[in-house]
Amino acid sequence: MKKMILILSKLIAVFAVAIILFLAIVFLVNIVCSKIEQGKIETYGQSVAVDGKTMNVFIQGEGEETVVLLPGYGTAAPALDFKFLVDELSPFYKVVVIEPFGYGLSDLTEKERSTENIVSEIHEALQRLHIERYILMGHSISGLYGLDYVNKYPEEVSAFVGLDSSVPTISEKKIDSSIIRTIKLLKKSGLARLQVKLGDDPYAVLPYDDKTKEQLRILKHKNMYNPSQLNEAEMMYENFKAAENRSFPKNLPVIFFIQENHPVTDRWIPEHKKQIEDSINGKVMTFEGDHYLYRTKAKEIVEGFREFMKEVQ
The missing domain is CATH 1.20.5 (Single alpha-helices involved in coiled-coils or other helix-helix interfaces)
Incomplete structure (x- = not known):
């Protein structure tokens, strides 16, 4: 023994x-x-002074109308990730991709990631660029921020486009502070990098060139679980709750491009339709695809969007 x-x-x-x-x-x-x-890391876009920090903005195209693109939560490098959509839009529009604090090449911020602060910072960036009138196009969580934005600056936004955008009535779960501490430990220990290495690479099967894929991977490691994004995740539940009673202005044209079959909820299409039931010009278009529809359906999205804008003008 x-x-x-x-x-x-x-x-x-x-x-x-x-x-x-x-x-x-x-x-x-x-x-x-x-x-x-x-x-x-290779720089792209241009730096804009916002709230005493630097926000990165990428601009392509010289159209008379401007489309402002806002990313979904955790997008490593929005300007690079949106490439296919930007390339499809830029022959017809001036396209402005905003990289909020904690995303892409933008600075981090210690300011609370409330919807109010995020919306205010995006607006300040556009004001610095002297962009006064534009179409707002947002992916995922930016549907939530966009809803607040169009109500705060109705005289500036001429239309809203949701790219599988979040709906306030389908709320995210509250994230406990202990989970945030665990994630911070994973990041600091290097286990988060190992997790990414062992997982599937979402860009591997997509037609980004090798250089862009490398930059996307590098910026994913750089920005993943950074303090600004973790605070945004922690604030998400409150941001959803704060938006529950908000609705799009009746006269604002709104179009949603969303998944045909959401993997988690069958309320995805009905709740999007409910968001535009009082809109004079509102439309929902569905596609077979995942949450990142703009990576695989960019051409179809732009065609549907342009047709919609012709109908409402």
Whole structure:
């Protein structure tokens, strides 16, 4: 029995040492890779001074009308991720991609990620660029921010376009502070990088060029679970609740491009239709695809959007 206990103790000790060595290697690899990747980041777009910090904005196209693109939660590099949609829109419009604080090449911020603050910062960026009239196009969570935005600045927004956009009535669950602490530990330890490495690469099967794919991967590691995005996740439940009683202005043209079959809820299409039931010009178009429809259905989205704008003018 004593011999068995001794052997078991040694095995446990070896196992513990192996785990410590593994964690140490993961930690060091993350530090080294982060340092190398920092030097590989290639700048794009232009910097805009917002609230004492720098926000990155990408502009393409010279059309008379302007489309402002807002990303979904956690998008690593919005200007690069939206490439296919921007390329389809830019022959007809001036396209402005906003990278909010904590996204793409924009600075981090310690300011609370409430809808009010996010909307105010986006508006300040557009004011700095002297963009006074535009169509707002938002993916995912930006449907929530966009709803607040069009009510605050109705004289500036000429239409709203939702790209599988969030609906206030289909709320996100509240994220406990203990989960946030765990995520921070995963990021700091390097385990988050390992998680990404072992998971599927969403860009691998898409027709981005190799250079763009590399930049998207680098910026994903850089921005994933950063303090600004974690605070935004923590604020999400409150932001959804605050938007529950908001509706789109009756006279504002609104069109949604959404998934035909949502993997989580069968309320996706009905709730989007409900959002425009009082709109004079409102429409819902569905596609077979995932949440990131703009990556695979950019051409169809732009065709549907342009046709809709012709109908409402």
